[in-house]
Amino acid sequence: MATTLGYAILGLLAREALSGYDVTQRMKESVGFFWGAGHSQIYPELARLEEGGLVAHSVVEQRERPDKKVFEITPAGIDALGEWVMQPPPRRPTKDELTLKAYSVWLVDGGEAARLFREEGRRYEEQLARYEQIRGWMEEEWADDIGRPETPRFASYATLRRGILYERGNAEWCRWLADAVEGKPEGV
Amino acid sequence: MATTLGYAILGLLAREALSGYDVTQRMKESVGFFWGAGHSQIYPELARLEEGGLVAHSVVEQRERPDKKVFEITPAGIDALGEWVMQPPPRRPTKDELTLKAYSVWLVDGGEAARLFREEGRRYEEQLARYEQIRGWMEEEWADDIGRPETPRFASYATLRRGILYERGNAEWCRWLADAVEGKPEGV
DNA sequence: AAACTATATGTCAAGAGTGACATATAGAAA
DNA sequence: TTTCTATATGTCACTCTTGACATATAGTTT
Incomplete structure (x- = not known):
């Protein structure tokens, strides 16, 4: 259903609800240790995940910062993530x-x-x-x-x-x- | 000058002259342990390297097999490869x-x-x-x-x-x- | 005779990933 | 006052990569 990047994002949202900006930050720290993506990949991917019903967003208005969209994982998203985890990953060549x-x-x-x-x-x-x-x-x-x-x-x-x-x-x-x-x- | 794949190919051709098919085979064994590419990437890349003067090919006619193009690295190719080796690689996130x-x-x-x-x-x-x-x-x-x-x-x-x-x-x-x-x- | 394998070279469409461009708020620093 | 930084969201062009399609020779297997 989703791409590998999609599952990386779902892995983050399964822990806590995040904005696209937050996801981008996490990609530079925690998850960033074994996967990577810039915000130009993340925003469209979040939209695709929402289209597929795996995440849902709500707009949070802020006073001292621009408004943000906070994304939450859906039950369908949790299911999809769990199923993906159990599939043996394709053996791609290490690129070093x-x-x-x-x-x-x-x-x-x-x-x-x-x-x-x-x-x-x-x-x-x-x-x-x-x-x-x-x-x-x-x-x-x-x-x-x-x-x-x-x-x-x-x-x-x-x-x-x-x-x-x-x-x-x-x-x-x-x-x-x-x-x-x-x-x-x-x-x- | 060349792409990373280009330098992977030059690294092979610096050892011995090879056809595109041979390069593809090497990408599944030796070099394939730390870089990868299919033939659909290799043939166009060889053409680009030749355009840049880093490799040169000659046609070898065969009786019991289709003819092949054998590529050799040029002195300019050796120089470019050596210079690339000494540049610290950009820190890309490990994707596992x-x-x-x-x-x-x-x-x-x-x-x-x-x-x-x-x-x-x-x-x-x-x-x-x-x-x-x-x-x-x-x-x-x-x-x-x-x-x-x-x-x-x-x-x-x-x-x-x-x-x-x-x-x-x-x-x-x-x-x-x-x-x-x-x-x-x-x-x- | 037909199918399969290894050799051999290419193209093409689609997807993934990168870096630049674009815009906006608001506080802090120069 | 201007600039810089952090927050916040998006697009676009280009490159890289993958997998399928395409063709051809010649030997081996079914």
């Missing part, structure tokens, strides 16, 4: 531009390549540190819900753990590659 | 449909979710096993080149290591999540 660059790294100077991959590794480590911090916070503040798979907090925690493994793997690989192109032997 | 499903996993039955994530975990483990096998083969057969960052074999080995960390992280996470939605405590 940094790995693609590594594939041609043999053409360039080792020292310069080391600089690039060390810098990229730093970025992954920074993101990893942010994730680890959020994880610590969640494990303290959400201690009870994290053990309950039927809560949205458990699901958020699960996706965070995925992000941590991802960033850690990337950071580790960048470090290894930077060392290797500089001629340092493995494990030093 | 399985993680997106995990974000809404709290809506569905724990037992059914466990089945899904265990099955997906198996797929990652299978891919990991394939990669580990290739790694073992490379470390035996390519032992000398793997220590030389200026060889294409080193670069291929580097991307394989990235793939191993990726699949391992995914498999580990799927196992953890399947256990968690079934109510099993951490580390059992």
